[in-house]
Amino acid sequence: MKIADIAISALSVHQKRVETSANNIANHMTTGSDETVFRPSRTVSIARNDGSVVARTRLLSPGTVSVFSPDHELADADGLIQAPNVSLATELMEIKTATASYKASLKLLHTAEEMASGLLEAGKNKNTR
Numbered sequence: 001m002k003i004a005d006i007a008i009s010a011l012s013v014h015q016k017r018v019e020t021s022a023n024n025i026a027n028h029m030t031t032g033s034d035e036t037v038f039r040p041s042r043t044v045s046i047a048r049n050d051g052s053v054v055a056r057t058r059l060l061s062p063g064t065v066s067v068f069s070p071d072h073e074l075a076d077a078d079g080l081i082q083a084p085n086v087s088l089a090t091e092l093m094e095i096k097t098a099t100a101s102y103k104a105s106l107k108l109l110h111t112a113e114e115m116a117s118g119l120l121e122a123g124k125n126k127n128t129r
Contacts, residue, residue: 004116007109009052013045014105016055017098021091028086031067033074037082039063042094060085 020043027038040060045053062085070079 003112004109006051007105007112009054010045010105011102013053013055014098014102016057017043018095020057021094021098024084024086025088025091028084028088031069031072031081031083034064034082037064038084040084040086
């Protein structure tokens with residue numbers, strides 16, 4: 001597999017990581033019953049034999065936490081409702097690291113293109129002598 005293909009696969013993974021964390025942040029205040037509450041996810045990269053990576057998104061476990069809110073319409077007999085197990089600090093750090101990784105993969109892609117262009121130019125110069 002070409003270096004550019006590997007970098008492109010990594011760009012896709014990092015983009016998915018940001019999307020997943022953004023979704024977790026957007027839904028972190030949703031509450032409800034165990035059946036209806038938002039369940040946060042995490043996207044990770046899985047290495048393939050050819051050097052590329054693929055994104056895999058899985059539900060976090062535990063996905064919810066119990067919150068005391070006796071006046072909520074969906075509160076159980078103990079006054080508890082379910083809320084997504086989302087830490088804003090963790091999600092922001094995930095976005096920050098995914099963004100830095102995206103930039104590194106983009107730099108790798110640009111470097112691969114520069115190397116390929118340099119080789120083509122060297123080949124042209126050799127043939128014109």
